[in-house]
Amino acid sequence: MADVLFAVIQVCMVFAVWSYLYKENLASRIATTIVISISTVFYFMSNMIRVWDVAVIPLTKGRFSMIIPIVLGLLLYTRISKTYSWLSAYSYSIQLGLGTGATLTTLIASSITGLISSTVLKPFQAETTLEQASGIILLIGTILSLTYWIFTKEATGWFGWAVKIGRLFLMASIGMLYAEDVLWAQSIFVGAWQIVIRDFLKNIVLGMG
């Protein structure tokens, strides 16, 4: 019985959302509201339970340093008050400070020097002429693509051509990103159809499961 109810709820939710393609309606609105409440409350509770485990319980057991993040977290709620909202700036400062320092630790090695070195090496690692030529295209393409993000020089003359060719590389990548997302969205679409066809029609209605 629970399986039947489960499949029915699922299929109702799917069609409530898809009815949206026709126009916005009460069913689609309710489906959305249910998900808003589920996602917010579930995430909130999950986080609060975790705060209890990693901060409050250790605090009660004598790890007094945990009072600092708890107070800083609570200070965020001063935003609700007009008079004391400036206190939340301390929470943000500490968050930003920790984030800034931590971000800088690996960014240069991974995303700057690491990428420059792997791009430069590519033509030299090639085993065939095609791979070697492709490696050189990669190197030139990277330099030309980078010119697109140079803002202090007007894109005219030779630099204009460099930017134009660089843009073609960017467009090829954007095209690929688009295709990748089509594939991803299609998988999810198939998943939704599975709920209707496999889980509901075949398993429940026709009893083929």
Add this chain to the structure above:
Amino acid sequence: MAEKSIWQRIGTIDYRLIYLIVALLTAIPLWSPIGTPVTVGPNVKSYADQISDFEPGTVILCSFSGYMTMLPDVEPIYLATWKLLFERDCKIMVLNSHVDSPAVIKEEFEKIKPLENYGKEYGVDYMIFPYQPLPTATEIAFTENIRSVFEQDFYGTPLDDLPMMATIQSANDIDWYFSSDASWGNQRYTIPFGVKQLCWGTGTGLLPFVPPYYDPVIGPCYGYVGGASQGGELEKYTGLLGEGAKINDAKNLGLVGLFLFVIFGNIAYFGEKYAGGD
């Protein structure tokens, strides 16, 4: 009002018709599969081969970001990878990186049955961390000392009570890191600790970020599999068949529909440009 030319009509098909045709093309094979053969790509082979070459005792940290919405896209990859990993003699730690992930992983392990099918015991061969968001600073603390962030596992057992954790203290003790993100997500492990990376379940547009970091010989990313179609390829290559191969047909026919409409759009554009409004 001037009547529309043939080109204009081809170029302005009602979007609802497009929705209907593509939706039907996707749904038909789900009812009755066609059975298109799957060909396996080089990156999928490289990914599976790397896992097959794992030495006994290899320590793996799996950053598991599976959540319910994206499961149709990546679950075939996850399931095939779990099976591959459980066939080896590895120590697996699972780091949940999405609020849904603990529920998903519980369900996946119930399907796989590590103890019954592979003789792998919780706490001895694999373990799961609880879900906690890990901002960069927290993640670095985790790499320096796992216990500074997690004192207990997902079930509330202290880490020190899990036999497999006796020798695992920090990222220095981790050999391989599995993650969906090759660019930002891997830095804290690959750069300071030289942990090798494999990318799995790289959906939602993360796949194009892999090539700058991917090299099957020098890394840091040694292999990747992303998207449902590659899930099917992984299943075929490893012989661990599942849902990935089944939904292949639906994906194929849906794409045929999309291609047809793009061709129509271009015929309309060039027809109007060169043949005018006739």
Add this chain to the structure above:
Amino acid sequence: MKMASSTFWKRDLPLLLIIICAIPMLLWRYIDHPVIKAIYEEVGTWSSIISMLGWGLAVIYLFQGEYANMRQKDDMTTKISFVVLCAFSFLLVANYFITGGLYNDAYQWWYTAFYKSQSQAFYGLMFLYLCSASYRMLRARSLESFVLMAAGLLYLMRSSSMFVLWFPWSRGVGEWIMDYPNKAATTAAVISMAFGSVLIAVRQMIGRERTAIEVA
């Protein structure tokens, strides 16, 4: 005098705190000292705890916004929507106390039945939107749009076993686009983005990035 003191507490001290927190975090990369590591181990989790605690604000904003919306508009749909919001939120909280956890089967039954199907159905729609947008936008109007379209379609062909069966060359071409032109553009994008990130981080560390503090 009072004004100056107020500026110190409201603007200068927060800026100073950013610098004080950021420096040891960064030094961890360059200095091999147990004190720096100990700082990370202690302070690292703070970041996570602060952001987790902040999620309560989301709940406040959600209910406040929906309530204001209901008061503002006098239509039945908004009222029903508000009632559903309250009812489901209550149900989820009550369910936790009844079933004793968030990840047990009883709790997850509710969560999965509603949330999984809705979200998959919704994201699935994106495929249909992408199909209609492809039809409308993927037209070879210029060299750039041709390149975008060709790269996209070739990559789709490479990823579909049916197309690979019909056009076996598409696999190699698709892989090549992914491994070279895409890699070139992605590498450049990542490098320039990294520069942007470093710039903001450096500005914060020398106390010259005020955007977030001014608005906080």
Add this chain to the structure above:
Amino acid sequence: MGLFYTNRIVEFIWLVIMFVSVWYYIRKAMNDEPLPKIRTIPATLAIEEGIGRSLEMGKPVHFSMGSDGASLTGSGMSTTIASLGMLRFMTKNCAMMGVREIVHLPSQGYAIPLVEGAVREGYLEAGKPEMFRRGDMHYYGNLTAAFTPGVYESFAREGVGLFVHAGSIITYSFPVLEAAKIHGAISVGGTPRWTATYIFAIACDHLFIGEELLAASAQISGNKMLTSGLASEELWKYMAVGLFIIGFLLQAAGIDFASLIKM
């Protein structure tokens, strides 16, 4: 055991150059010395035009930094700060022209006060703090599947003249941009998140490609201190191009460039 890691020297030199160059250009800006001129980024002009158009049409302007576009750590942090700058600029312009602005909040609860603060500051700069209405800040929970229909519904209910969608945006936002188009709005947007750039290329009237968003935010602020940062960033880009070329030549000459750069 030494105090310093000796295999991170090149990386450390980069970092020092970055700090020094930022400091150098900040000093120049403080002394009112001329800075390199930044080319106009076309999409920034479209924002002002769009606000004017919304005024003529009597429709509100909508802003969103994405459903989870307010990260305060990692690579998303710089984007969050750039988006806040853009929001502040937009709010100021809307307030001066008397156009209503609706903001669709990101899911991160802890970041909501920052977004609200940017809006308040914008109204304050325009001298119209009373225009701030919390009812015009909409929150949709922690899921894009809820965010997108929420924004969609808001477009249908309130109307939309201009939609600015800029921040650390993920590809799920595509339907939102489609909706703006359906409701007759001008859409301007972009993200430094490379994977999501295509949605703007396909669905936006004016777009910021990649890091252009960060530059645009500095440019529209009109703040010399912010544009000085861009000048130092340009220097790093030239350095990177130089390293690509030098690295290639060294490697061709048989010198191991990879080892040199990882020193």
